[in-house]
Amino acid sequence: MPPVIKIWGILSGPIAVEDDEYPDDCNHLLICKAEVDGKMEQVHYWFDELEDANEWVSHFSKSIDPLELDYGDIYDA
Numbered sequence: 001m002p003p004v005i006k007i008w009g010i011l012s013g014p015i016a017v018e019d020d021e022y023p024d025d026c027n028h029l030l031i032c033k034a035e036v037d038g039k040m041e042q043v044h045y046w047f048d049e050l051e052d053a054n055e056w057v058s059h060f061s062k063s064i065d066p067l068e069l070d071y072g073d074i075y076d077a
Contacts, residue, residue, distance in 0.1 A: 003036070003037065003070075004068050004069065004070050005034050005035065005036050005043075005068070005069045006034060006035040006066040006067070006068050006069075007032050007033070007034050007045075007056070007066055007067040007068075007069065008032075008033045008034065008035060008040075008066050009032065009033045009060055010030055010031070010032055010033075010056060010057055010060055011031045011032060011033055011042060012030070012031040013028070013029055013030035013031055013053065013057075014028040014029065014030055014047070014050060014053035014054065014057065015028065015029045015030075015031075016028055016050075017029055025048050026046035026047065026048060027047070027048060027049075027050070028046070028047040028048075028049070028050050028052075028053045029044055029045070029046055029047075029053075030044070030045045030047070030053050030056060030057075031043075031044055032044075032045055032056075035066070
Protein backbone atom coordinates (compact mmCIF):
# COMPACT_ATOMS: atom_id res chain seq x y z
CA MET A 1 0.00 0.00 0.00
CA PRO A 2 1.51 3.38 -1.00
CA PRO A 3 2.30 5.76 1.86
CA VAL A 4 -0.20 8.52 2.47
CA ILE A 5 0.98 11.77 4.03
CA LYS A 6 -1.66 13.72 5.93
CA ILE A 7 -1.17 17.47 6.11
CA TRP A 8 -2.82 18.68 9.34
CA GLY A 9 -2.05 22.37 9.10
CA ILE A 10 0.17 25.18 7.89
CA LEU A 11 2.79 26.42 10.35
CA SER A 12 4.18 29.17 8.13
CA GLY A 13 3.75 30.56 4.65
CA PRO A 14 3.41 30.96 1.85
CA ILE A 15 6.96 32.29 1.83
CA ALA A 16 8.30 33.71 -1.43
CA VAL A 17 11.85 32.55 -2.19
CA GLU A 18 14.24 33.89 -4.80
CA ASP A 19 17.46 32.05 -4.10
CA ASP A 20 19.49 29.54 -6.09
CA GLU A 21 19.73 27.10 -3.18
CA TYR A 22 16.06 26.17 -3.46
CA PRO A 23 14.61 23.68 -5.97
CA ASP A 24 14.19 24.90 -9.56
CA ASP A 25 10.76 26.34 -10.40
CA CYS A 26 9.81 26.43 -6.72
CA ASN A 27 9.00 29.98 -5.80
CA HIS A 28 6.81 29.57 -2.71
CA LEU A 29 7.20 27.50 0.42
CA LEU A 30 4.69 26.23 2.98
CA ILE A 31 5.95 24.80 6.24
CA CYS A 32 3.37 22.25 7.33
CA LYS A 33 2.48 19.94 10.19
CA ALA A 34 2.20 16.47 8.65
CA GLU A 35 1.65 12.88 9.68
CA VAL A 36 4.16 10.54 8.03
CA ASP A 37 4.06 6.84 8.93
CA GLY A 38 1.99 7.66 12.01
CA LYS A 39 4.44 10.28 13.33
CA MET A 40 3.96 14.05 13.32
CA GLU A 41 6.69 15.97 11.48
CA GLN A 42 7.37 19.45 10.21
CA VAL A 43 7.71 19.27 6.42
CA HIS A 44 8.38 21.74 3.62
CA TYR A 45 6.24 21.79 0.48
CA TRP A 46 7.30 23.82 -2.53
CA PHE A 47 5.00 25.43 -5.08
CA ASP A 48 5.71 27.05 -8.42
CA GLU A 49 2.65 29.30 -8.27
CA LEU A 50 1.41 31.32 -5.29
CA GLU A 51 -2.17 30.38 -6.17
CA ASP A 52 -1.39 26.68 -5.61
CA ALA A 53 0.03 27.37 -2.13
CA ASN A 54 -2.95 29.58 -1.33
CA GLU A 55 -5.32 26.69 -2.13
CA TRP A 56 -3.85 24.80 0.85
CA VAL A 57 -4.07 27.92 3.04
CA SER A 58 -7.70 28.35 2.01
CA HIS A 59 -8.48 24.70 2.81
CA PHE A 60 -7.21 25.05 6.38
CA SER A 61 -8.96 28.38 6.93
CA LYS A 62 -12.28 26.57 6.35
CA SER A 63 -11.66 23.00 7.55
CA ILE A 64 -9.94 20.95 10.23
CA ASP A 65 -9.82 17.93 7.92
CA PRO A 66 -6.33 16.96 6.73
CA LEU A 67 -5.19 17.01 3.14
CA GLU A 68 -4.14 13.49 2.16
CA LEU A 69 -1.30 13.15 -0.33
CA ASP A 70 -0.50 9.81 -1.95
CA TYR A 71 3.12 9.69 -3.08
CA GLY A 72 3.50 6.03 -3.96
CA ASP A 73 7.14 5.20 -3.33
CA ILE A 74 8.59 8.69 -3.85
CA TYR A 75 8.15 10.48 -0.49
CA ASP A 76 11.19 12.61 0.35
CA ALA A 77 10.57 15.45 2.79
